[in-house]
Amino acid sequence: MIRTVNRRKFLETIGIGSAGLLLPDFAFSQTSASRVNELKIPELLNGSSRNGRLHYTLTAQTGVSNFLPGLSTPSIGINGRFLGPTLRFKNGDDVAMHVQNSLEEETTLHWHGLHVPAKADGGPALIIAKGGSWDPEFKIMQPAGTFWYHSHRLNNTGQQVYRGLAGLIIIDDDESSQLGLPSDYGVDDIPLIVQDRRFNTDGSFRYVGMGMDTMTGLFGDTILVNGTLSPVFVPTTSKVRFRLLNGSNARTYNFAFDDGRKFQLIGADGSLLQQAAELQSLELAPAERAEIVVDFSDGSPVNLVSLPMASNSEFAPQGMMRNMHPMNTEAFHILSLQSQSYLKTSEGLARNLASIRRMQESEASRSRQFTLSMPMGMGMGGGGRGRGMMGGEFLINGKAMDINIVNERISIGSTEIWEITNDSMMMHPFHIHHGQFQILDRDGKPPKPQEMGFKDTVKVGPGQTVRFIMKFEDFSDAETAYMYHCHILEHEDNGMMGQFVVV
Numbered sequence: 001m002i003r004t005v006n007r008r009k010f011l012e013t014i015g016i017g018s019a020g021l022l023l024p025d026f027a028f029s030q031t032s033a034s035r036v037n038e039l040k041i042p043e044l045l046n047g048s049s050r051n052g053r054l055h056y057t058l059t060a061q062t063g064v065s066n067f068l069p070g071l072s073t074p075s076i077g078i079n080g081r082f083l084g085p086t087l088r089f090k091n092g093d094d095v096a097m098h099v100q101n102s103l104e105e106e107t108t109l110h111w112h113g114l115h116v117p118a119k120a121d122g123g124p125a126l127i128i129a130k131g132g133s134w135d136p137e138f139k140i141m142q143p144a145g146t147f148w149y150h151s152h153r154l155n156n157t158g159q160q161v162y163r164g165l166a167g168l169i170i171i172d173d174d175e176s177s178q179l180g181l182p183s184d185y186g187v188d189d190i191p192l193i194v195q196d197r198r199f200n201t202d203g204s205f206r207y208v209g210m211g212m213d214t215m216t217g218l219f220g221d222t223i224l225v226n227g228t229l230s231p232v233f234v235p236t237t238s239k240v241r242f243r244l245l246n247g248s249n250a251r252t253y254n255f256a257f258d259d260g261r262k263f264q265l266i267g268a269d270g271s272l273l274q275q276a277a278e279l280q281s282l283e284l285a286p287a288e289r290a291e292i293v294v295d296f297s298d299g300s301p302v303n304l305v306s307l308p309m310a311s312n313s314e315f316a317p318q319g320m321m322r323n324m325h326p327m328n329t330e331a332f333h334i335l336s337l338q339s340q341s342y343l344k345t346s347e348g349l350a351r352n353l354a355s356i357r358r359m360q361e362s363e364a365s366r367s368r369q370f371t372l373s374m375p376m377g378m379g380m381g382g383g384g385r386g387r388g389m390m391g392g393e394f395l396i397n398g399k400a401m402d403i404n405i406v407n408e409r410i411s412i413g414s415t416e417i418w419e420i421t422n423d424s425m426m427m428h429p430f431h432i433h434h435g436q437f438q439i440l441d442r443d444g445k446p447p448k449p450q451e452m453g454f455k456d457t458v459k460v461g462p463g464q465t466v467r468f469i470m471k472f473e474d475f476s477d478a479e480t481a482y483m484y485h486c487h488i489l490e491h492e493d494n495g496m497m498g499q500f501v502v503v
């Protein structure tokens with residue numbers, strides 16, 4: 001690792017030495033800290049145009065990946081060995097998907113963050129049988145942003161996503177194309193699907209073992225970015241836009257650069273922001289996305305890292321749960337960015353990015369309350385209910401997910417306020433299907449700039465209450481439900497999910 005004075009200074013400020021930046025190698029003596037691999041960029045899949053629709057074919061298939069030197073890892077990919085291609089749509093596109101399931105098990109495919117009919121949403125009821133296929137059609141009806149697709153198989157999402165059943169979606173619109181933002185995919189517009197994994201000594205993925213893995217959600221000791229171990233990217237332009245997707249099952253990252261350089265946050269989840277926010281670090285929970293623009297014109301090498309979660313972070317685990325989260329107390333390496341003597345000069349950032357009308361509380365016709373709880377709750381709701389410390393019982397409003405029960409019925413065309421209370425000792429990223437919301441407040445305080453756009457996943461810290469406002473427009477369907485759930489996949493798989501219909 002190349003060090004600079006700046007980097008050392010920054011690391012001292014945050015209380016770590018640069019030696020602490022790399023994850024421990026554990027069983028992998030072959031993995032030396034100096035070994036780097038070129039960052040893989042998922043293939044861009046453009047649909048083929050027929051009869052006014054863009055047709056895409058996605059095949060979920062098993063494969064063998066080579067993440068670790070000399071070892072192979074059985075994995076799942078879409079049209080490949082691990083993860084899937086990036087799908088790029090434009091607002092207004094009519095899309096026809098053909099999803100083929102060539103796995104040895106049932107699956108589903110959910111378009112996370114897209115405003116699509118419940119029947120096309122890919123929730124747990126929309127099973128694609130082993131050897132079967134699914135042909136949803138939908139129109140893109142939302143502004144530019146970064147989204148993703150992944151398995152949503154009931155009780156089995158965690159392991160399918162862990163093995164690779166996920167990919168990125170990019171939506172562009174007319175306004176976003178006029179902003180001069182870096183948008184040359186793979187050149188200055190770079191997807192970063194960040195995932196933590198752990199491996200058995202034979203190279204295979206090691207998924208949930210101890211009850212602790214379910215409790216905290218599964219934490220890995222090895223970082224993959226787009227399926228690349230110890231990745232390096234070489235910027236060729238003075239500014240690069242990274243589309244960060246926390247595609248991990250449970251880990252929250254505190255993204256930063258190890259020389260302390262600031263970056264511009266231009267988008268989060270379902271839209272660009274009205275104006276860029278200058279940040280030095282950014283916490284992203286599972287399923288959250290961020291588009292950032294980073295200036296490399298100084299030509300210095302730098303690393304994208306994850307800093308330890310601040311002990312005073314409102315999202316830090318509390319009480320006994322603190323001891324269960326050792327991995328978020330460390331800083332670790334995500335991506336090396338190499339220096340380059342010549343960089344093509346990028347355009348300056350536009351002052352105004354997206355026009356977002358803030359929705360008002362007065363527009364809502366009703367509000368609903370949701371309380372998230374798990375074993376070892378805070379005691380407010382009688383923590384410790386359930387099957388004991390390592391058991392199931394991850395609940396919303398005291399109920400575990402039941403595929404036969406529709407928990408909420410929402411009138412089509414209505415605007416609602418959802419109030420999410422976390423009655424547990426750890427943060428849960430709450431996600432809702434059907435569309436995007438705006439955060440009203442967190443414990444009564446207005447959202448920070450990074451949460452001012454359209455969102456579909458929101459961090460709810462221990463003991464916190466988050467309120468968001470959302471319009472439930474289009475797609476009346478009494479038969480097919482949308483989901484709301486915690487996006488720590490092991491929590492979702494163990495009950496922290498509910499269903500609603502829009503009618």
Ligand SMILES: [Cu+2]
Binds near residue numbers: 491
């Ligand atoms: Cu959770």
